[in-house]
Amino acid sequence: MLSPNERMLYAPMSERPRVTWPNGASVAFWHAPNVEHYDWLGPTVRRPANRVTPPDAEHYMHRDSGNRTAFWRMLRSVDKYQMPSTVSLSLSILQEQPEVRDAMLERDWEIMSHGISNLRPLFGYTPEQEHAFFEISQKLAVTYYDGRPIKGMLGPRISSTYATADIMVEHGMTYFADFVHDEHPRPILTESGKKLVNVPYSFTLNDVPMVLAKSHPKSYLVDLVKAQIDRCLRDAAQDGQGRVVCLATHPFVMGQPNAAAYLEEIFDYVRTTEGVWATTAGAITDHFLDNFYDEQVAYARDLAAEHAGATR
């Protein structure tokens, strides 16, 4: 079985063939709101936070307020800027919180699986359990989301097994966002050879690690996004390589009343900066698969063969 190290088919940005975006854009920007559900009492030994013996009301209510109020405030900002969004979704919400589901569907949000619940990580799953997990995931989407199957996943709590990439492609998925090793989509190798790519997600342009965990002010997320887009645009102008920038948000953080102005400042920057293609993870994946995947794999294979020859 391939390890995560082996799945990342190496080729450096500085030497690989170019990847470009539609209409001459230099940066593909995708907004990934994480709309999550945390069980009141999760499976055995799983705690929402390493704090009190479950139930942890402080944690649960904070997260649940994200879906009751903050999500709707975030939607108002999304609507104002017509920001395409790829929702990293706890899929239980499709069945159990129809109001939230319908609001996303009305806006044509793309669903990226984020597991069933964010207290049910995939660590330790057997292949049979993972197959069942993906089968239920697709069934939830097809049943409750206009018959649309899910194209990709960000593992619940960024969890996976060594078999996850191999199993998700068997269930029709084409992208896996847990890998953050590039500013391009990159091929993720699978045992079957079925095509899978990573779409660069971010643990830096992400409100949970930056604002909630590290306690930076929400304005700092604005600084980070602007700095990331600016540098990517300048680098693209120099080397001709399109780049991907992801903003990961969570309603219980950037949907708070004190955060709305900063979120809108980011959206405004994205919408008013020339050369930025605001899109979805699925659209980035499709564009890459249709135009660049085969060439990139061939290049990386040649590089690996050359390396093997040199080190033999």
Place this chain on the structure above:
Amino acid sequence: MTIEINPPDVTVFAPTLPRTFDTHRQTWQAPAKLTVSVLLHAGYYLDIPEPGQYRALLMPGGVGGSYSELPGGPEAGQVAKVSQYEFGLTNGVDRLLRIAASHGVPCAVALDAYGCQRVPGLARRMAETAGEIVARGEAATSIIDSRMSVQDERDYITSSLAAVREATGADVTGWFSPERGCTDRTTGLLAEAGLSWFGDWTVDERPVPLEGAASGLRSVPFSLDTEDAFQIYTRNGTFIDYEQLLNDTIDRLLADADIVGPRFLGLSWAGWVLGQACYADVADRVLARIAADPDIRVVLPSQVI
């Protein structure tokens, strides 16, 4: 009279390191008030250690969520962290090298054995671009540990060094231990391996020739306090604070040089940290400032004597 204060099983001071103090020693002779060296790290991160390898219990990076995994949490499948370090090899280190070159600043790049052997073209590309290649042990996740036997440690050093030399064709004279891992013996073994300098003892503001078993080896101290991973990840600082910290450091070292003689500043930057697009402008602006200041000279670490 010496009052007995130390239990017999305690080693009070680091072996082979002379104890000298800034106002009680001869001034370091250097041709500029401030000498700066830039060392870029391109370490390889393994999801699961291989048999016989040791790794640090805590390493910067990862998801960085609002809670830690429970004790006994998953050891494998840490895709976020594996891929985060890999970013340094695909994008980050090249971006930093490009920025440094635009300011005419020479850089050393620290490579490990795994990166040289497993990452196609990395060693060749770095050998072509970097001013100096430094050996960085076996892997970011395989460190020197006090549980090693002396022979295991000697083998770790010699095999890592051989791998980096063979892959790059470079005359490697410097070393940086991943996670600054070491034993009582490490400096002696580095000297025995023929290395002339190492960068991971963050002990001074000038190079320090070592003594005893490590005679012939000098410490070129790459400061922890100005290291990107330490300030931005371990200490959770912002990139804005980090840039201010670097500029404050440079300002004060230049001023101090008039009092205590020339100073050295080793900038230790990781491809996966400062090479991220949102952080890279810090390197750009700081290196521009350094390159433009006539009181600052920039040299490769092997040239810091």
